[in-house]
Amino acid sequence: MELHPFINAILNATSATLLVAGFRAIKRGDRAAHQKLMVGAFGTSTVFLISYLLRFALTGTHKYPGTGWDKTLYLFILFSHMVLAVVVVPLILRSLWLASKARIAEHKKLVKLTWPIWMYVSVTGVVVYVMLYHIGPGLH
Numbered sequence: 001m002e003l004h005p006f007i008n009a010i011l012n013a014t015s016a017t018l019l020v021a022g023f024r025a026i027k028r029g030d031r032a033a034h035q036k037l038m039v040g041a042f043g044t045s046t047v048f049l050i051s052y053l054l055r056f057a058l059t060g061t062h063k064y065p066g067t068g069w070d071k072t073l074y075l076f077i078l079f080s081h082m083v084l085a086v087v088v089v090p091l092i093l094r095s096l097w098l099a100s101k102a103r104i105a106e107h108k109k110l111v112k113l114t115w116p117i118w119m120y121v122s123v124t125g126v127v128v129y130v131m132l133y134h135i136g137p138g139l140h
Contacts, residue, residue, distance in 0.1 A: 004055045005062075005129055011048035012125030015041050019119050035099070042096060045122070065136040074131045081124040088117045 022037035064074050091114040098107035 002133065004051070004059075005133055008048055008051050008055065009126050009129035011044055011051060012122045012129075015044040015048065016119060016122035016126070018044060019115065019122060023115065038096070038099075041118075042092060045092070045118075048125070062132060064132060066139055068139075070131070070136065070139055074128070074136065077124050077131070078128050081121055081128055084117050085121045085125075088114065088121055092118060 018037050018041035022034050022041060025031075025033040025037055064071050066074075091110065095107060095110050095114045098104075098110060
């Protein structure tokens with residue numbers, strides 16, 4: 001097991017967990033907990049991005065070991081993950097900024113788009129890791 005990709009998967013899983021907890025906190029009306037959890041998710045995602053860029057700079061791209069249907073699925077998940085990871089960054093930053101300025105109506109409207117994309121990116125980050133380092137090598 002390669003440690004760096006594993007750490008990145010843990011960071012993505014942590015971000016997803018904090019996003020769910022933040023969602024649940026706001027649904028029960030706990031704004032203070034929601035704020036802390038969402039800032040935690042942002043911090044975790046930021047650490048992930050720095051860690052991922054460092055890993056990429058050190059080791060480059062990693063080729064999926066298979067050639068069958070699993071590679072097609074892997075590439076679909078990977079490319080959707082990558083595109084949405086780029087798209088979600090300005091959405092997250094704007095959502096956090098709106099919340100910090102107490103522009104709650106605008107914040108609520110934007111996070112209806114931001115939150116599911118951020119969740120997808122966090123969860124698919126873990127899926128990409130599992131497929132690349134565990135499923136793919138096991139199938140081929």
